[in-house]
Amino acid sequence: MKAVRYHQYGDSDVLHYEEAPRPVPGAGQVLVKVAATSFNPVDAGIRGGYLAEVYQISFPHIPGVDLAGTIAELGEGVQGWHVGDAVVAFLPLDADGAAAEYALAPADSLAAAPTSVPLADAAALPEAALTAWQSLSEIAGLTDGQTVLINGASGAVGGYAVQLAEQAGAIVTATATARDAERLRGLGADRIVDYIDYTQSPIEVEGAPFDVVLNLVSTTDEQTEALLGVVADGGFHVGTMVSGPQTPGRQVRTQRVFVRSDAAQLAELVSRVDDGGLRVEIADRRPLDQAAAVHEASDAGRLHGKTVLVPGQ
Numbered sequence: 001m002k003a004v005r006y007h008q009y010g011d012s013d014v015l016h017y018e019e020a021p022r023p024v025p026g027a028g029q030v031l032v033k034v035a036a037t038s039f040n041p042v043d044a045g046i047r048g049g050y051l052a053e054v055y056q057i058s059f060p061h062i063p064g065v066d067l068a069g070t071i072a073e074l075g076e077g078v079q080g081w082h083v084g085d086a087v088v089a090f091l092p093l094d095a096d097g098a099a100a101e102y103a104l105a106p107a108d109s110l111a112a113a114p115t116s117v118p119l120a121d122a123a124a125l126p127e128a129a130l131t132a133w134q135s136l137s138e139i140a141g142l143t144d145g146q147t148v149l150i151n152g153a154s155g156a157v158g159g160y161a162v163q164l165a166e167q168a169g170a171i172v173t174a175t176a177t178a179r180d181a182e183r184l185r186g187l188g189a190d191r192i193v194d195y196i197d198y199t200q201s202p203i204e205v206e207g208a209p210f211d212v213v214l215n216l217v218s219t220t221d222e223q224t225e226a227l228l229g230v231v232a233d234g235g236f237h238v239g240t241m242v243s244g245p246q247t248p249g250r251q252v253r254t255q256r257v258f259v260r261s262d263a264a265q266l267a268e269l270v271s272r273v274d275d276g277g278l279r280v281e282i283a284d285r286r287p288l289d290q291a292a293a294v295h296e297a298s299d300a301g302r303l304h305g306k307t308v309l310v311p312g313q
């Protein structure tokens with residue numbers, strides 16, 4: 001089969017589109033014929049070796065933690081799934097991923113794919129939507145009537161976070177560039193802030209204080225500390241890139257989210273997609289053999305929105 005692999009850590013040029021052995025499912029696994037995977041920043045972080053202490057991978061390694069496709073083979077002991085089922089999954093970050101024609105997935109990570117969007121587009125759902133869900137619902141416990149600031153809402157996680165926060169009944173403020181303002185308002189943002197001036201002391205953000213701040217930006221320690229100033233007493237700062245100080249005061253809580261696979265949560269997100277309550281947004285669709293170019297664009301800060309990578313195109 002064809003796959004994207006790298007044989008050592010490095011820049012995007014370590015990625016090669018090459019022949020690789022078709023994997024065989026073991027006990028508790030399924031083999032999936034890949035309809036698409038999608039690019040996530042964590043793919044570049046692992047490829048660059050920046051997360052080597054967290055995720056122990058073996059070389060050669062296939063990236064791609066998002067999976068959408070159809071089951072081709074069942075491993076021993078797998079029940080409840082059948083060959084031909086359309087599925088989505090968030091794959092383990094320390095195992096081979098879905099940037100290939102076929103990929104292995106733990107059966108307990110699978111959810112039935114949404115039926116209201118093309119199967120390939122469903123690859124844009126698992127990692128980003130699970131990150132938003134676990135940040136807002138599981139960690140911060142966002143509830144009806146609360147206020148939330150989503151800092152850096154232009155990307156895929158931000159888009160899902162805006163929608164999930166709006167559905168929870170929260171009042172949503174999002175920071176984003178002007179080109180994304182109308183889109184985010186359409187997703188449910190009540191207010192758009194185009195810029196936070198971290199040089200102010202204290203910083204000022206319209207709508208503050210917020211019960212929850214979801215920080216999707218790699219802020220410096222000083223900027224993160226300043227951002228805590230707009231969190232309400234007893235509120236929550238959740239970061240995807242940074243944690244925040246351990247003792248921020250005012251009973252403010254801080255936590256960094258490390259997204260995990262959760263089939264039940266993913267099934268709920270799929271249900272919301274099919275019910276029309278959650279929009280899957282795709283910025284670009286690229287052939288799988290262009291994965292290195294997508295990684296390069298991300299490294300250079302030129303990638304905007306969610307890109308899905310499709311085998312066989």
